[in-house]
Amino acid sequence: MALTGLLSRLGDSRQREHVAFGIGDGALMVLRDGVWTSAFTPGETVAERGLRLPTAAQQVRCARLTTRPGDLLALCSSSVADLLARPEAGDWFAERWAGRQPYLTSFLSEVNVPVRSPGGDRTVVCLWDFGDARETPPADT
Template sequence: MRDGDAFAAFTPAVLLDGAQVGRLTVRAASLRGDSHNWEGSCRQDAMTVTRVGPPEAELLLLAVADGVGSAKYSHIGSHRVTRQATLHLDREAENIHAALTARDEGELRAIANKAIAGAVSDPGIGPEHATTLHVLLVPTDARIRERVLFSVGDGGLFLLREGQWHQANPADDGSLLDTRTEALPHAYRSVKAKLLCSEPGEVLLLGTDGITNPLTQRNPEFAQHLAHAWGGPEAPSLSDFLWQAQTRAKSYDDDRTVICVWEGSE
């Protein structure tokens, strides 16, 4: 507490959450990395698991953020941005639901840019709060198979299908000319959106780069271990998920935040 950063002093090393929304099962964990443990610094990642929108257009909202290490208050930024983005996307829930139903990726991108710009306009978010952000929105209506991912910066989405991990991140359109790390608040105009579909039996994994980097860079042992742990028909218990989320990957010691979604069949 005497360091003068009360937010850091109150930030827990581990967050664990879970939910059952209709046929959707969610497990979520945010863990302080070994490097931050060694330094005695707080966890810079943040996450949000909630529902937005009215019953007829309800969406499961999952968000992860990774504070940029060089920004003094990035741990505060990641926390605030996930929550501010959620508030703004809640106001757009009916429009998001309609755009998903229409499979209108252009409209989804426009909604994302408006919502994220509104989120980072909060006077409490500045350059010293720099953070990445990834938001996955899943309709709770099982008849709608479309999902959308909004992304800024490293990390993102994987899909586990038939025992194999597949990247599901938006393509980089080359529009970002700034040489700084792609992060909020300065990169609010470069929010990318991707429309995708998933089927019962497939698993969606949303994460910060503490988990997506080992998967992206094809650490076979790590990827196979998690595919085996999370590829079954049943979601793990909260305690098992936390244990599995802590699986070590050689040379990766950053914070790790991971949210997985399972969908059961009728």
């Protein structure tokens, strides 16, 4: 079994620290200022992408990263990471997800957009960093 995970510090702060970990062929992508970048891939080589649990448990990799308000983390399968890295598809997702968390139904339909991508796996979990809640202006009533 391949595994990619993310541990995030909760609470209000100007920057949030995260630890990504995994083995196999998943990825962690960051959307910052409208641009997708790869923050973590547990397997960099073909051989590493083929590693699986429990037999290769000692080869689980990890990395630390920090997000700032406005960033989006996308923990995803390699096929979704490849899709987000493609300019036309990545820009399309960035327009829909940057700066706001979509409704669940919108998010699911956007992930299922009929765009050809290698592999059929469209697994993705997103984490939006909205910054320090103490600095959020009160909602109009």
